[in-house]
Amino acid sequence: MVTPSILLVVGTRPEAIKLAPVAQALLARGLSPGLVLTGQHSMLDPGAFGLGALPAIRLRCQARSDPRLHAEAVAASLAPVLATPGTDMVIVQGDTSSALGGALGAKAAGIAVAHVEAGLRSHDLTLPWPEEPNRIAIDALAQLLFAPTEENAANLVEEGVAGEIHVTGNTAIDALFATLDELPPRVLDSGGLPRLLVTCHRRENWGTSFTPIALALIELARSPWLRVELVLHGNPAMADAARLMLGGHPRIRLLPPMEHRAMVAALRSAHLALSDSGGIQEEAPALGVPLLVLRTVTERPEGIASGNSLLVGNDREAIVDAVRRLLDDGAAYRAMAVPALPFGDGKAAPRIAALIEDWLVRHRRRAPAMIAD
Numbered sequence: 001m002v003t004p005s006i007l008l009v010v011g012t013r014p015e016a017i018k019l020a021p022v023a024q025a026l027l028a029r030g031l032s033p034g035l036v037l038t039g040q041h042s043m044l045d046p047g048a049f050g051l052g053a054l055p056a057i058r059l060r061c062q063a064r065s066d067p068r069l070h071a072e073a074v075a076a077s078l079a080p081v082l083a084t085p086g087t088d089m090v091i092v093q094g095d096t097s098s099a100l101g102g103a104l105g106a107k108a109a110g111i112a113v114a115h116v117e118a119g120l121r122s123h124d125l126t127l128p129w130p131e132e133p134n135r136i137a138i139d140a141l142a143q144l145l146f147a148p149t150e151e152n153a154a155n156l157v158e159e160g161v162a163g164e165i166h167v168t169g170n171t172a173i174d175a176l177f178a179t180l181d182e183l184p185p186r187v188l189d190s191g192g193l194p195r196l197l198v199t200c201h202r203r204e205n206w207g208t209s210f211t212p213i214a215l216a217l218i219e220l221a222r223s224p225w226l227r228v229e230l231v232l233h234g235n236p237a238m239a240d241a242a243r244l245m246l247g248g249h250p251r252i253r254l255l256p257p258m259e260h261r262a263m264v265a266a267l268r269s270a271h272l273a274l275s276d277s278g279g280i281q282e283e284a285p286a287l288g289v290p291l292l293v294l295r296t297v298t299e300r301p302e303g304i305a306s307g308n309s310l311l312v313g314n315d316r317e318a319i320v321d322a323v324r325r326l327l328d329d330g331a332a333y334r335a336m337a338v339p340a341l342p343f344g345d346g347k348a349a350p351r352i353a354a355l356i357e358d359w360l361v362r363h364r365r366r367a368p369a370m371i372a373d
Contacts, residue, residue, distance in 0.1 A: 004034030004055060005088045005365070006356070007081075011040030011061075011074070011098025014279055016049040017260050019093050021174035021349035022116060023051055029353050031366075033091070036081065038074045038098040039063075041234075048259065057081055067097040067130045074101025075108065082109035088365040089356065092138060093117055093171075095131040103141045112363075113138070114356060115163075116171060118145035119152030120299040127297050128202055135299075139163075144359055146352050148343055149302055164359070168351040169344020172282040177346040179264045186268055193227045194271035194327060196220065200242075200294055201233035202276040209314050210238070213294060214245040216319035221251035226327065229253045231266070272326055272333075274312075274319065281309060288339035292322050302342035307335060 008023060010016050026033045035046055035056040040063045046052050059077040064070045074097070082090070082105060090106035092099040093116040106113045115138050125132050139145055139156060142163045147153040148170035156165050200213055221228045230246060232239040234257045246252045258266060267273060268287050273280060276294035284291035285308035293303075296313040303309035312318045326333045360366035 004032050005086055006031060006033040006091065007036050007057075007087060007089070008033050008054075008091045009036045009038065009074075009078075009093075009098060009102030010044070010046070010051070011038035011101075012096050013041055013044065013049075013260070015093045015096060015098065016044065016046065016051060017175050017279070018171045019091070019116065020049045020051055021171045021178065022091065022093075022352055023054060025349040025353035026356065028350075029357050031353070031357060031360075036078065036090075036102065038077075038101065040070060040074075040096065040098045061098075061101070063097075067134075070097040071101040071104060071134075074098055075105035078102065078105030079108065082106065082111055087111055088360060088363075089114055089144075091116060091356075095120070095135040095138070097130065097134065100134045100138055103138045107141050112144070112359070113142040113163075114144040114146065114352075114359075115139060115142040116146050116352060117148060118142065118165070119147040119149075119154075119156040121152075121155045122297045122299040124297055127204060127295070128299075129204075132299070144355065146348075146355070148348070151302060166351070166355050168355070169346070169348035170282055171344075171348045171352070172279055173286060173341065173344040173346045174349045175260070176264060176283050176286055179261050180268075182261065183265055183268070193225055195227045195229060195269070196323060197266055197270035197273045197275075198228065198230040199233065199273075199275040199277050199280060200230070201235055201238050202295070205276055205294060205314055206237060207241075210241050211245070212316040213314050213319065214242070216316040216323075217246060217252060218249065219316070219320050220323055221249060223327075226323075227251075227253070229255055229266075231255045231263070232257055272323070272336075274323070282343045284308060285340045285342055288337050290326055290333060290336035292319065292326075294319075300343070306340040306342040307338070308340055308342070310336070 035054045037058045039060045061073040089112045091114045092102040103113045145163045145165045146168045272290040274292045281300045291309040292312045312322050
């Protein structure tokens with residue numbers, strides 16, 4: 001198989017969701033990207049994300065308990081692929097060990113790296129780990145850095161990265177808008193109870209750190225005026241902990257892991273959300289769903305600044321107080337429920353594709369006559 005000139009490295013479902021709009025935008029400009037599926041999330045079906053038509057290379061690097069070892073395995077497995085002449089650029093997204101491995105492999109092969117979702121920073125190397133050090137390392141390796149927001153770009157400028165910095169918006173919003181177009185109109189259940197939608201999977205909330213979150217949900221579920229629904233994560237350790245502490249509770253519903261479309265539909269119909277997910281931090285403001293973030297710091301402060309999100313950490317009392325305040329104080333709830341777009345306008349992918357093509361032309365990897373109008 002001939003290796004495409006542009007390779008998108010995909011290891012996890014969030015990467016697939018956020019890179020699918022980029023792939024479509026590249027195709028629209030006459031560029032022909034291919035996929036490198038690292039195997040970090042096993043059985044990842046590219047067709048489920050609109051990527052099924054792209055040529056794909058499977059590395060079969062399974063996730064490891066030490067993410068650094070996974071990154072090294074991806075880089076090593078990618079080496080023979082990139083040794084084939086013709087690859088001009090490797091595109092990575094976000095901050096996973098697959099993304100870091102893709103960037104390291106490209107660097108070793110002397111191939112340009114483009115980083116989608118560059119410049120996110122919590123300014124704490126341990127929160128989240130290993131994502132924060134992964135981001136910093138990838139940004140230091142990249143020739144093209146696509147920052148979702150001005151604040152992300154400022155982080156990169158302050159660090160003195162060598163690559164080109166471009167503010168594009170976050171492709172998560174592109175993917176969200178595309179998904180909303182496929183969903184039926186939202187129907188509000190005016191006769192139903194307010195619904196608290198919960199997700200929890202970050203490493204900092206594993207083990208005993210999940211206990212205060214679970215106790216907060218049990219306390220909130222005592223109210224007959226609130227439905228509590230927790231979406232189980234695909235990570236068995238998190239799912240088992242949730243089942244152990246919350247399974248069988250008569251007022252807490254445990255839902256199976258959801259694909260992106262179902263998750264967007266569930267979030268859109270929620271009264272408020274409680275989550276440590278980066279993707280939900282991006283999507284909830286656009287949907288006008290108040291979000292309480294189960295973290296003490298966030299690399300997405302734009303949602304806090306817009307007034308759509310609030311940090312509550314994993315403190316039981318803080319979680320309970322924040323949820324009850326939003327349920328009891330209509331003005332506070334309405335202030336957080338105004339839809340906003342702090343992470344982009346849904347046109348990030350076309351901007352990214354245009355910038356990639358411009359880079360290829362300037363570096364004589366693509367003839368100017370081939371540029372799309």
